[in-house]
Amino acid sequence: MGEFEVHRVRFFGLVPAGVRCLAWQPRSARLALARTDGTVEIYNFAANYFQEKVIPGHDARSVEALCWAGADRLFGAGLGGAVTEYDLARLGTSCSVDGGGGPIWSMAANGSGTRLVIGCEDGSIKLFQVVPGGIQFERNLDRRKGRILCLSWHPSDSHIAAGSIDILRVLDVCSGQTVQRIMVNYHVQKVQRECVVWSVVFLASSTIVTSDSFGRVQFWDWQQGTLVESHTVSTSSALSLAVSEKEDSIIVGTSTGATYQLQLLPVRVGSLEKRWVRTKPFQHHTHDVRAVVHSGTALISGGLDAQLVIRSLMEKVQKKGYEAALRKFTFPHRRLVSCARKARLLLFQFTQHLELWRLGSTDKTGKDGEVLPLRSMPEHLVQLKSKGPEHIYCSCVSPCGSWIAYSTASRFHLYRLQYEGDSISIAKVPKVPKLLLPAYQLQFAADSGSLFVASAQGAVHILQLLEPGGCKHLHTLRPPSETPEAIYLLAVSADGHWVAAVGGDWAIHVYSLKCFKHHCTVPTYSCAVTALAIHPVTNNLVIAYADQQLFEFSIPEQQYTAWSRMVQNCGLHRLWLERDTHITHITFNPKNPSHILLHDVYMFCVLDKSLPLPDNSALLLNQSTLKQLPETARQRQLHAFKICKKFQPLLFADLLDENCLVVVERPVMDIKTQLPLPVQQKKFGT
Amino acid sequence: MGAMARRRKAAAAGKRGPPATLLSPASSEDEAPEEVSFGVAREAAETERKLVGEAARRHRELLKEKRRRRQELFAEQKRQKLLPEAVLQELAAAPPGRDDEQAAAMNTGELCEGGAAKQSKGKAQRLVKKDVQRKGARSKGNYMAVRLKDQTLENLHQQLARDFLSTHLYGPGTNRVGANEFFSLENKKNPVRKAAVQFVDKSWGQEKKLKAARFKQRWLATQIKKQV
Numbered sequence: 001m002g003e004f005e006v007h008r009v010r011f012f013g014l015v016p017a018g019v020r021c022l023a024w025q026p027r028s029a030r031l032a033l034a035r036t037d038g039t040v041e042i043y044n045f046a047a048n049y050f051q052e053k054v055i056p057g058h059d060a061r062s063v064e065a066l067c068w069a070g071a072d073r074l075f076g077a078g079l080g081g082a083v084t085e086y087d088l089a090r091l092g093t094s095c096s097v098d099g100g101g102g103p104i105w106s107m108a109a110n111g112s113g114t115r116l117v118i119g120c121e122d123g124s125i126k127l128f129q130v131v132p133g134g135i136q137f138e139r140n141l142d143r144r145k146g147r148i149l150c151l152s153w154h155p156s157d158s159h160i161a162a163g164s165i166d167i168l169r170v171l172d173v174c175s176g177q178t179v180q181r182i183m184v185n186y187h188v189q190k191v192q193r194e195c196v197v198w199s200v201v202f203l204a205s206s207t208i209v210t211s212d213s214f215g216r217v218q219f220w221d222w223q224q225g226t227l228v229e230s231h232t233v234s235t236s237s238a239l240s241l242a243v244s245e246k247e248d249s250i251i252v253g254t255s256t257g258a259t260y261q262l263q264l265l266p267v268r269v270g271s272l273e274k275r276w277v278r279t280k281p282f283q284h285h286t287h288d289v290r291a292v293v294h295s296g297t298a299l300i301s302g303g304l305d306a307q308l309v310i311r312s313l314m315e316k317v318q319k320k321g322y323e324a325a326l327r328k329f330t331f332p333h334r335r336l337v338s339c340a341r342k343a344r345l346l347l348f349q350f351t352q353h354l355e356l357w358r359l360g361s362t363d364k365t366g367k368d369g370e371v372l373p374l375r376s377m378p379e380h381l382v383q384l385k386s387k388g389p390e391h392i393y394c395s396c397v398s399p400c401g402s403w404i405a406y407s408t409a410s411r412f413h414l415y416r417l418q419y420e421g422d423s424i425s426i427a428k429v430p431k432v433p434k435l436l437l438p439a440y441q442l443q444f445a446a447d448s449g450s451l452f453v454a455s456a457q458g459a460v461h462i463l464q465l466l467e468p469g470g471c472k473h474l475h476t477l478r479p480p481s482e483t484p485e486a487i488y489l490l491a492v493s494a495d496g497h498w499v500a501a502v503g504g505d506w507a508i509h510v511y512s513l514k515c516f517k518h519h520c521t522v523p524t525y526s527c528a529v530t531a532l533a534i535h536p537v538t539n540n541l542v543i544a545y546a547d548q549q550l551f552e553f554s555i556p557e558q559q560y561t562a563w564s565r566m567v568q569n570c571g572l573h574r575l576w577l578e579r580d581t582h583i584t585h586i587t588f589n590p591k592n593p594s595h596i597l598l599h600d601v602y603m604f605c606v607l608d609k610s611l612p613l614p615d616n617s618a619l620l621l622n623q624s625t626l627k628q629l630p631e632t633a634r635q636r637q638l639h640a641f642k643i644c645k646k647f648q649p650l651l652f653a654d655l656l657d658e659n660c661l662v663v664v665e666r667p668v669m670d671i672k673t674q675l676p677l678p679v680q681q682k683k684f685g686t
Numbered sequence: 687m688g689a690m691a692r693r694r695k696a697a698a699a700g701k702r703g704p705p706a707t708l709l710s711p712a713s714s715e716d717e718a719p720e721e722v723s724f725g726v727a728r729e730a731a732e733t734e735r736k737l738v739g740e741a742a743r744r745h746r747e748l749l750k751e752k753r754r755r756r757q758e759l760f761a762e763q764k765r766q767k768l769l770p771e772a773v774l775q776e777l778a779a780a781p782p783g784r785d786d787e788q789a790a791a792m793n794t795g796e797l798c799e800g801g802a803a804k805q806s807k808g809k810a811q812r813l814v815k816k817d818v819q820r821k822g823a824r825s826k827g828n829y830m831a832v833r834l835k836d837q838t839l840e841n842l843h844q845q846l847a848r849d850f851l852s853t854h855l856y857g858p859g860t861n862r863v864g865a866n867e868f869f870s871l872e873n874k875k876n877p878v879r880k881a882a883v884q885f886v887d888k889s890w891g892q893e894k895k896l897k898a899a900r901f902k903q904r905w906l907a908t909q910i911k912k913q914v
Contacts, residue, residue, distance in 0.1 A: 079844045079847050079848065080840075080844065081840060081843070081844070102840070102843040102847075103843055103844050103846075103847040105847070121843055121846070121847050147847070147850070193859065196854055213854060235861075236860065236861065237854075237855075237860075255855070255860070286868070288855065669869070669883055672865060672869070672883070673865040673866075673869075673883050674865075675865075676856065677856060677862035677863065677864060677865075678862065678863065678865075678868050679860065679861055679862060679863075680861045680862065680863040680867070680868070681868075683871050
């Protein structure tokens with residue numbers, strides 16, 4: 001595998017925000033997810049659950065409800081009181097309409113996606129029409145006292161169910177009047193606390209399902225106003241509810257982090273009478289599950305422990321295998337760390353600030369596996385707070401460590417750092433060129449002489465950095481055909497001749513920097529690109545796709561390399577293809593051109609192109625067995641993938657020099673101790 | 687005899703406290719005790735007692751007078767703060783409770799202008815009342831100065847909504863525990879036992895510091911008392 005001196009970094013204090021709401025779009029198999037800090041993410045289930053789009057949050061724009069209207073229009077609403085439409089090509093907000101009823105708790109779109117209904121703090125329920133380019137207020141429905149916490153349309157779009165505190169109401173959409181009012185606690189004697197109806201689902205039959213703060217899932221006949229069934233699933237609140245399209249299965253999320261499935265099953269085998277039965281409990285989360293979604297084949301839940309869990313329903317999948325495996329996502333599928341190799345600095349990106357650290361150093365050497373004592377401790381050099389309510393889109397530090405750039409939705413900042421002995425001075429570069437903002441990705445050239453800014457509509461801006469602390473706009477690279485999608489990944493060659501850019505349409509364009517011209521487009525492979533990098537010696541572009549495929553494309557020759565064709569012919573190892581996290585960073589060893597270094601959240605891999613590929617019968621993770629073998633046998637067992645799983649969960653790994661590696665870990669337990677308090681759970685025998 | 691009487695008086699005074707230290711007991715040490723008749727001695731003691739009683743009474747009266755004067759001053763200040771006499775009488779004549787209604791009506795009127803909801807009436811009233819008190823220009827201990835510009839109705843509603851969420855999810859009765867307790871079992875049952883997930887509780891340091899500061903104050907106070 002090769003020996004490295006490893007800087008094992010654990011001082012990146014990233015705490016991902018909890019999942020607040022989910023919205024499922026079955027037509028394009030995409031899941032929209034909103035976090036408690038207002039970030040909205042899009043997961044593409046067709047592209048191996050890749051988080052393909054991230055819209056950073058805004059302090060004044062919390063998201064309490066998300067919904068898809070029509071095929072690909074996403075709306076969000078929150079306690080700020082406005083309904084916002086998201087622009088998924090430019091990764092921002094496209095329009096925002098004030099609801100006019102105070103903070104918005106809930107929102108739902110009707111089946112055809114032509115109307116939106118919102119429930120407000122002041123008890124009003126407002127109907128909006130979805131029109132091209134935005135939404136238009138249509139009418140107010142009957143307003144009563146009490147905040148509307150949840151809403152659901154009848155599948156025929158004729159009625160709306162609205163859950164409030166202690167009360168469930170059914171409104172007629174045509175007349176706007178309340179046609180039924182159900183006190184959810186009417187039949188309970190001596191109620192001490194108020195009962196919050198957290199979630200409601202309107203079924204096609206005249207049944208309404210509610211989940212409330214008493215931990216009950218209740219089925220109501222809304223025409224009669226009577227309780228049909230009541231299941232107490234939890235001692236704490238039942239916060240979220242979702243139903244399958246066929247309306248034969250319901251998933252409930254509770255405060256204790258458990259989710260339960262309820263199924264409509266015949267009372268006896270062959271009998272026509274059916275009842276709802278609580279069938280499966282799942283405990284995938286430690287914290288409150290505030291959002292659940294029932295897709296055709298899976299139960300999807302998002303908790304305040306920042307986890308998105310996708311659990312396939314075994315009875316719904318065709319063949320049991322890798323596709324049906326449980327998926328858990330905690331970390332973002334993109335890099336939040338950048339590294340200044342020469343200066344040995346790390347830049348960490350948080351939602352609203354950046355941290356610059358200097359790595360520790362040692363003068364000792366040791367054997368494999370030994371922990372070396374530090375001569376100088378890692379040092380926190382700079383904390384840069386972004387002003388204003390906007391969250392940071394991207395950030396980067398230059399390889400020499402003397403430039404830092406970051407971008408928010410409306411502003412782009414460039415800083416010049418100067419080191420004098422132990423002291424450090426930071427100066428903002430004045431008069432940065434006015435670019436098309438936001439920037440989605442920033443990348444410094446290897447010689448720190450220019451900065452590449454990924455922008456909307458497939459454009460890449462090149463800024464020339466001037467000493468001492470200045471910059472000017474050099475050129476803008478544009479793809480040959482117009483695209484609305486923003487660039488989300490950049491790769492620059494070490495010799496400064498090439499830059500490769502990937503947009504939201506997954507097309508990879510390569511530009512020549514000598515003549516600022518479009519050079520070529522990599523043949524389209526219909527999957528999302530998760531990482532790419534240009535080899536410093538051969539100028540081969542290495543591309544990792546969301547379906548775990550690896551390609552190598554020769555830029556000078558404008559075609560896939562022989563090695564890449566060989567990989568496609570032989571196929572990758574089964575276990576490699578079945579990994580469930582994506583490669584987020586690729587780097588190279590300049591001393592050993594045949595090595596490609598890649599990592600995902602659970603492994604770090606040195607891919608040696610000079611060795612044969614393993615076939616499915618070979619052991620993929622063979623490093624520990626290789627160590628025990630004698631030299632001659634070892635030579636026979638060697639294969640291209642040298643995988644190390646020692647560092648987990650891995651957020652970043654990069655090579656500082658030929659035998660020095662930096663890895664950034666974030667132990668899950670460290671995150672869990674900083675999350676909001678969980679509900680106590682009594683365990684038997686304690 | 688006179689000397690003896692003086693000595694006795696001194697002894698009596700010594701029992702009473704501080705003035706005794708001012709007298710020097712040295713002068714009569716080498717003299718033999720004088721004979722004093724019982725009647726004279728009693729007389730002396732009685733006058734002495736009377737004198738002391740008188741002094742105590744005068745002190746009490748002085749205190750009473752002082753208190754009365756302060757009371758008057760307060761009353762005077764209060765009158766200055768209040769509305770003119772005529773208005774006060776008119777108010778007293780009016781039936782009780784009407785006043786509050788008027789104020790409420792006025793407040794909601796204001797709110798409606800701002801395009802607000804009835805929901806937050808109670809809270810809004812409180813805000814307006816605070817404002818009225820602030821206009822009085824005399825801010826007492828428990829009030830905080832805030833810019834009205836920041837306290838828009840939207841912010842207020844949003845705060846209310848957040849409060850609702852936090853009381854229902856994290857408020858009393860929701861049975862929440864800290865991370866240490868929550869993960870303690872997992873740590874204990876793990877094949878490799880671990881320490882508590884959160885080793886340093888940062889609130890501890892603060893608590894201890896507060897305690898130390900309080901202790902120091904108390905200690906200083908007792909030291910000063912002792913010296914006096």
